[in-house]
Amino acid sequence: MATETKTNGVGLKLSRKDFQSDQTVRWCPGCGDYSILAGVQKVLPELGLPREKYVFVGGIGCAARFPYYMNTYGFHTIHGRAPAFATGIKVVNPELSVWVITGDGDALSIGGNHLIHAMRRNIGINILLFNNRVYGLTKGQYSPTSQVGTKTKSSPVGSIDYPLHPISLAIGAECTFIARTVDRDQKHMAKILEMAARHEGTSFVEILQNCIVFNDGAWHQYTEKGLKEQNVLYLEEGQPLVYGSEDDRRGILINDFKSEIVSADSPGIAVHREDDEDGAYAHLLSRIEVNGGPMPIGIFRNFQRPPYEAMLEDQVTAAQLQKKMSVDDLLHSGDTWEHK
Amino acid sequence: MEKMDDNSSNGSPEKEVVEVESVTIRFAGDSGDGMQLTGDRFTSASALAGNDLRTFPDFPAEIRAPIGTLAGVSAFQINFSSEDIHTPGDALDALVAMNPAAFKANIGDLKRGGILIVNTDNFTEKNFQKAEIDSNPLDDEKLRGNYQVFEVNVTDLTRRALEDMDLQSNLADRCKNFFALGLMYWMYTRPMEPTKEWIKQKFGNRSEIVEANTRAMEAGYHFGENTEAMASHYIVPEATYPAGTYRSISGNVAVAYGFIAAARKLGLTLFWGAYPITPASDVLHELSRYKNFGVRTFQAEDEIAAVSSAIGASYAGALGVTCSSGPGIALKGEAIGLAVMTEIPLVVLNVQRAGPSTGMPTKTEQSDLLMSMYGRNGESPVPILAASTPSDCYDVAIEASRIAVKYMTPVMLLSDGYLANGSEPWLIPAEADIPEMKAVFREDPEGFMPYDRDPETLSRPWTIPGTPGLQHRIGGIEKQDGSGNISYEPENHDHMVRLRAEKVAGIAKDIPPVEVMGEDSGKVLVVGWGGTFGAIAAAVEALQARGASVSQVHLRYLNPFPANFEEVMRKFDKVLVPELNLGQLVKVIRSEYVIDAISYSKVQGKPFMVSEHITKIEELL
Incomplete structure (x- = not known):
């Protein structure tokens, strides 16, 4: 239980309300962002940190306004660069819990470079990517995750860009914690967010989020009753890859570097394991939905590697122990001479 | 002998x-x-x-x-x-x-x-x-x-x-x-x-x-x-110069030492966000050797990440500095604007080189003054300082850091390829000589507002994450004076734009007046800035020795200008402004003071020669 010491010295338990700021939330009514905001505000009290230790960093876009609504430290920065700001913050103060809130345009288009480099460095930040497959704040252009043929204001006869797959990208970028959840599943989201927050190093969570105005229903087959049972594959550590309704259970067989959908009672159904440091299995999982299979939801990959800020601290500490110097020593280093 | x-x-x-x-x-x-x-x-x-x-x-x-x-x-x-x-x-x-x-x-x-x-x-x-x-x-x-x-x-x-x-x-x-x-x-x-x-x-x-x-x-x-x-x-016999301990120093090393010294004096961690670029990379190399001073160098994935990480670092309570040359500085513009808007300390070191575009990377020029002044969207004023000699890079780095922290503002610091790689003997200063300066973090929650202002400096309180009870949100959207809440109110925007400009202009009260080298009135005043100092000084001294009516002013502060600058210029018949560009400072002087200053420009990727200045000044005498 997180407690925060108030001025009277009494430890009080923090609640969801403690993380709500006094700002009016200005997302469109019915936006999937509301449930993600609620999910985050519910999870933080469980993490055992006082409010002042949290920093939420946004870039530009609907999702990036998120920091204004959190009663924590918040920095609404510039388009695509939030991971770079977050890196500077985390390096200077590794004790902070630093969160980047981003969207598919912010993270994958204008900010693609910063996203992949934060991941490969394994800097200890949590990146939540709200993926709604459309540009919302600029009023409805196609995004880097829009499917080919998406008709929007900027693609009236259908987009011809092939989409990026965020999970596959994160695997390629050496991310050490990679997960996917959905805006409509509070319980699942809470579990994933907590795991992400507790992970040392970069955690990356793709959240399938509905844009009710410009791309309503983009994820309906994974969120609506009657559809999601057939189309969502929940990833559970140590459990076989099975999904489907009671009367039509299916499983995933991995053979010859390919996944294959078979009946759930077939022999050799793959068993999920998160600690796939190599990444080949996780990548294969990330392609199941791309290739027309079910949408895997859960943790794709979760392994340990020393985070950037910890290694930097180690280098600084070692240097400080090894060579104590004053500014005067520094200025006198190298060749000097006396002039009389 | x-x-x-x-x-x-x-x-x-x-x-x-x-x-x-x-x-x-x-x-x-x-x-x-x-x-x-x-x-x-x-x-x-x-x-x-x-x-x-x-x-x-x-x-x-x-x-x-x-x-x-x-x-x-x-x-x-x-x-x-x-x-x-x-x-x-x-x-x-x-x-x-x-x-x-x-x-x-x-x-x-x-x-x-x-x-x-x-x-x-x-x-x-x-x-x-x-x-x-x-x-x-x-x-x-x-x-x-x-x-x-x-x-x-x-x-x-x-x-x-x-x-x-x-x-x-x-x-x-x-x-x-x-x-x-x-x-x-x-x-x-x-x-x-x-x-x-x-x-x-x-x-x-x-x-x-x-x-x-x-x-x-x-x-x-x-x-x-x-x-x-x-x-x-x-x-060549020994020169007579002040006694003491000397070393040879280049501009890039001096500037690195200056930032280490400033961070020490301020009691801050130095965070250095940089992407390799000629002729600025040597500063990154130099600083990466000094982790024993707690220096965090971060070789970013690009120029934008370099400046963004430095802003993040300052936001979190470090002295954030980013360093590049012209092409890289151009890329940093949007982020510098954010630091203007969110009023966060930052120093942007520009080791200038010949442009435009890739230009001539290893050749010197001073053609980024106008970019430093105006190269951002919106009304986005920043203080600008320039170093005049290799060893001056040390002092200017310290001064830029002082201003950034005291006024909660990004500061542009201009060096150039000539200063960066050139060297001179340096009478080694003492740490004790560093001017007084301090970094203050707001800790008291009583009456806290993120955009509250110090009445003297007009700067807002530096309030870093981790401070209990002071959670707040800042960002690039226009904010209400005081509360810092998002505001689209027309009068508020007008007020804030003027306030940010006034804050930077007010720094003029906190910097030394320009010094005239030579008589304080006469026929010709040569006004220079940056790495041209040496050649101008040599020319002016040679002419003065022959009895010519010429004096020199060399600007360290290019925005705001020192308070007495106009008055000094008006005491001379002619003002000559030599620059390694097509006349950038001269444009600012002419528009700011409506003084008919004369431009003398050279853009060959090479420094001025003393003889060139002498010839030009003689034309005006």
Whole structure:
């Protein structure tokens, strides 16, 4: 239980309300962002940190306004660069819990470079990517995750860009914690967010989020009753890859570097394991939905590697122990001479 | 007056030693010939000999351009003197040309009657072709009429000096720069001992290289002593400058030291966000060695990440600095605007180079002043400071940090390629000399507002994450004065735009007035900024010595200008503004003060020569 010491010295338990700021939330009514905001505000009290230790960093876009609504430290920065700001913050103060809130345009288009480099460095930040497959704040252009043929204001006869797959990208970028959840599943989201927050190093969570105005229903087959049972594959550590309704259970067989959908009672159904440091299995999982299979939801990959800020601290500490110097020593280093 | 410090020299009594006040020499060769190292060693020896000196390394951007071509010529110029000097010198007293390309590229700068030493072993047909020379220039009688030409088979003599060492010939050939160095040591009566020590330290565990380089240098020295061709050599007596402990310092090293010192004084961690770029990378290299000072260098994925991470670092309570050159600074513009809007301390160091676009990466220019002033969207004022000499980079780094932290603002700090790589002797300052400055973090929740203002500085409280009870949100959207909440209110925006401008303009009250070097009224005032200081000062001093009515002002603060700047200018008939651009400061002066200042511009990727200023000023007198 997180407690925060108030001025009277009494430890009080923090609640969801403690993380709500006094700002009016200005997302469109019915936006999937509301449930993600609620999910985050519910999870933080469980993490055992006082409010002042949290920093939420946004870039530009609907999702990036998120920091204004959190009663924590918040920095609404510039388009695509939030991971770079977050890196500077985390390096200077590794004790902070630093969160980047981003969207598919912010993270994958204008900010693609910063996203992949934060991941490969394994800097200890949590990146939540709200993926709604459309540009919302600029009023409805196609995004880097829009499917080919998406008709929007900027693609009236259908987009011809092939989409990026965020999970596959994160695997390629050496991310050490990679997960996917959905805006409509509070319980699942809470579990994933907590795991992400507790992970040392970069955690990356793709959240399938509905844009009710410009791309309503983009994820309906994974969120609506009657559809999601057939189309969502929940990833559970140590459990076989099975999904489907009671009367039509299916499983995933991995053979010859390919996944294959078979009946759930077939022999050799793959068993999920998160600690796939190599990444080949996780990548294969990330392609199941791309290739027309079910949408895997859960943790794709979760392994340990020393985070950037910890290694930097180690280098600084070692240097400080090894060579104590004053500014005067520094200025006198190298060749000097006396002039009389 | 002959003075031989070096015991390896047995003297040559029949040779004449000529005392001279000031000498400018240049080593020029292929970029693989080690000319920069040779120049560095000659510099060190001259410093130890007590001369005042200035250096100017000039090298190609290509790491290894095709051998023997004009594109691959690398040069190092040094001016050393028994008097106070300000520049690396205009025309050369001596040129060492290691190949025809180096000869062709540099001969134009040699004084009539100057010394030309060429490595004849490289003056071959093949090399003439590479250097685009039709016939052997050494056969030209005019050359001998104009210069004292010494043809020395440097490669062969070096090989012979090392022949019993059983080295591979390419290794022996790589020692030929030390032969040239030894010869110049003899020519200018410099001791070899410090260089021998340096060779030992540098190549310590490779004893054959230590021996080969040492022997090559000695062979060059003795060649000078013994060859009949060279009848005289020179000595430059010690200069008289203030007593104390000195070192040689380049601008890039000085600026790195300045930021370390400033962070120490402020009690802050120095965070350095940078992406490699010529000619700024050396500052990153230098600082990455000082983790023992708690310095966090971050080699970012690009220029935007470099500045963004530095802003994040400052937001979290560090002294965030980002460093680049023109093309990189252009990329940082949007983020600098965010630091203006969110009022977060940041220093942006721009080691300027010739532009536009990629321009000429290793050549100097000062053409980014207007970009520094206006190169962002919206009304986005930032203080701008410029360093005037290599060692001044230290002081300006400290001052830029002070302003950034005190006024909660990004500060542009301008250096240039000439200052970055050039060096001069530096009377080492003491840590205790650093001006008083402090960083204060807001900790009291009572009445806290993120955009509350200090009535004197107009700066807002620096409130860092981790501080209990002060959680707040900031960002790039216009904010309400005081609360910092998002605001689109027209009057508020007008107020905030003016407030941010007023805050920066108010820094004028906190900086020293401009100092006039010379009479404070008269015919011509030369107003300069940045790395042109030395050449302007030398020209103005020379003219003043002849009784000319000319004075100099050199600006450290380009935004805001010092409070007395206008008044000072109005006391002169004419204001001349020399710049290595098409007239950027002059534009600002003209628009700000409606003073009919005269521009003098040069954009050749090279610094001004003293003589150019003298000619220009004389036109106006």
